[in-house]
Amino acid sequence: MEARVNTPTCLVLWDVDHTLISTGGVGREAFSEAFRRATGLELVEMADPSGLTEGDIFRKTAASHGIANAEALFPAFADSLAQAYESRIDQLRSRGAVLPGASAALRSVGRLPRTVQGVLTGNLREVARVKLTAFDLEGFVEWRLSAFAEDGSERAELVAAARARACAVTGNSYHGSRTVLIGDTINDVQTALKTEAAVIAVATGHFSAADLHAAGAEHVLTSLDDPRFVGMLNDLLTSA
Numbered sequence: 674m675e676a677r678v679n680t681p682t683c684l685v686l687w688d689v690d691h692t693l694i695s696t697g698g699v700g701r702e703a704f705s706e707a708f709r710r711a712t713g714l715e716l717v718e719m720a721d722p723s724g725l726t727e728g729d730i731f732r733k734t735a736a737s738h739g740i741a742n743a744e745a746l747f748p749a750f751a752d753s754l755a756q757a758y759e760s761r762i763d764q765l766r767s768r769g770a771v772l773p774g775a776s777a778a779l780r781s782v783g784r785l786p787r788t789v790q791g792v793l794t795g796n797l798r799e800v801a802r803v804k805l806t807a808f809d810l811e812g813f814v815e816w817r818l819s820a821f822a823e824d825g826s827e828r829a830e831l832v833a834a835a836r837a838r839a840c841a842v843t844g845n846s847y848h849g850s851r852t853v854l855i856g857d858t859i860n861d862v863q864t865a866l867k868t869e870a871a872v873i874a875v876a877t878g879h880f881s882a883a884d885l886h887a888a889g890a891e892h893v894l895t896s897l898d899d900p901r902f903v904g905m906l907n908d909l910l911t912s913a
């Protein structure tokens with residue numbers, strides 16, 4: 674398809690958990706409830722969710738509880754998880770938080786010329802929607818070119834899905850560093866390297882700035898509140 678001159682040429686994809694928001698423990702409680710409903714077992718220990726898609730978190734957690742048919746149980750788990758979040762939206766608001774600088778960063782990206790932003794998250798679509806809605810962030814992102822747990826197990830598959838959607842919507846291609854991922858985990862950084870996307874890593878999750886640098890991120894901030902954020906993103910986008 675021929676590129677349309679007035680449509681966005683750069684795609685910014687935001688991770689959700691520990692990049693834009695934190696759930697303050699509500700996420701773990703929702704997981705626990707959905708796990709019990711889908712498997713009939715009490716959750717003993719949840720797999721480390723950092724950078725994983727919901728399907729992988731469920732499969733790993735199920736395996737550690739001796740459950741063999743995780744794949745068959747996943748649709749019921751996914752439905753229960755979406756309901757568990759929906760019913761906790763007030764809890765999310767009171768116990769969770771928008772991370773420092775996240776709203777302003779989304780607003781700034783929204784003002785950049787020829788740039789479009791979406792989310793790229795291991796969350797289920799409905800869960801991501803509840804999380805961003807709880808904190809009034811849902812209007813900043815283009816949901817039709819975002820990617821979620823439903824789009825694959827590996828995060829790289831999610832990048833491919835978001836790029837394909839953005840191309841279908843705008844007619845432009847978002848190969849290489851025309852796509853910028855923003856995330857907090859080593860997995861986010863590795864996904865960018867694997868898909869040849871650019872990346873800005875933010876050390877607002879469980880990984881330090883040194884960890885994220887060591888994983889291969891050239892651009893690392895300790896928080897989205899860092900005034901260098903927009904300049905850094907602009908440099909990446911203009912060199913794309």
Ligand SMILES: [Mg+2]
Pocket residue numbers: 688689690691692724856857858878
């Ligand atoms: Mg994250």
